[in-house]
Amino acid sequence: QQQVKQSPQSLIVQKGGISIINCAYENTAFDYFPWYQQFPGKGPALLIAIRPDVSEKKEGRFTISFNKSAKQFSLHIMDSQPGDSATYFCAASKTSGNTPLVFGKGTRLSVIA
Amino acid sequence: DTAVSQTPKYLVTQMGNDKSIKCEQNLGHDTMYWYKQDSKKFLKIMFSYNNKELIINETVPNRFSPKSPDKAHLNLHINSLELGDSAVYFCASSQGTRGMSTEAFFGQGTRLTVV
Numbered sequence: 001q002q003q004v005k006q007s008p009q010s011l012i013v014q015k016g017g018i019s020i021i022n023c024a025y026e027n028t029a030f031d032y033f034p035w036y037q038q039f040p041g042k043g044p045a046l047l048i049a050i051r052p053d054v055s056e057k058k059e060g061r062f063t064i065s066f067n068k069s070a071k072q073f074s075l076h077i078m079d080s081q082p083g084d085s086a087t088y089f090c091a092a093s094k095t096s097g098n099t100p101l102v103f104g105k106g107t108r109l110s111v112i113a
Numbered sequence: 114d115t116a117v118s119q120t121p122k123y124l125v126t127q128m129g130n131d132k133s134i135k136c137e138q139n140l141g142h143d144t145m146y147w148y149k150q151d152s153k154k155f156l157k158i159m160f161s162y163n164n165k166e167l168i169i170n171e172t173v174p175n176r177f178s179p180k181s182p183d184k185a186h187l188n189l190h191i192n193s194l195e196l197g198d199s200a201v202y203f204c205a206s207s208q209g210t211r212g213m214s215t216e217a218f219f220g221q222g223t224r225l226t227v228v
Contacts, residue, residue: 034216043117043203043219044156087154100146100169101217103156 006104019077021107023090030092035075038087080111116140119204119220134189134223136204145187148203194227
């Protein structure tokens with residue numbers, strides 16, 4: 001049973017455009033929602049994270065939008081650059097208890113000039 | 114300095130062999146993990162240790178045995194390797210007493226190929 005569903009599987013965006021990746025979760029006990037970025041041959045690295053007490057968090061060109069009632073959250077990359085080309089993973093976990101981080105299946109983003 | 118380091122980076126071995134992957138973190142974190150990333154890039158947790166104590170053991174064949182000699186190290190030993198074990202294995206750590214509630218730092222991965 002997949003607890004975090006991510007879409008699209010792959011995404012091609014023109015340089016300067018907006019990249020949008022969506023995730024939906026099932027477990028209402030989740031209260032921590034990070035996005036990880038992974039380049040080929042490297043480990044995933046935390047990009048930005050949000051907790052459900054806010055509906056939006058922005059860090060530079062990256063924004064998370066969070067909709068608690070719909071159990072959805074999304075990553076927006078403004079002014080996408082070729083250097084943003086990577087695989088992006090959404091994830092979710094509970095901050096208490098033994099729940100591990102559950103990852104979505106990833107989105108391969110290609111930003112073309 | 115590398116925060117989470119794994120060795121080796123690449124491992125090619127024959128079916129039936131036994132191999133180990135080592136992981137060390139210098140972040141002073143309490144919790145360490147092993148994740149498996151399959152050919153479709155799906156990341157799935159295998160084990161979680163907190164202060165050398167196993168706290169999560171997902172459905173993993175008992176051919177996989179983690180060992181944590183101290184809280185900075187978490188090694189993964191795999192017996193009787195099978196073709197299906199081929200994947201990239203990531204070690205990670207975080208500062209949290211339970212689960213993965215704070216930022217997790219990942220190593221660079223070990224690409225295991227079983228032939």
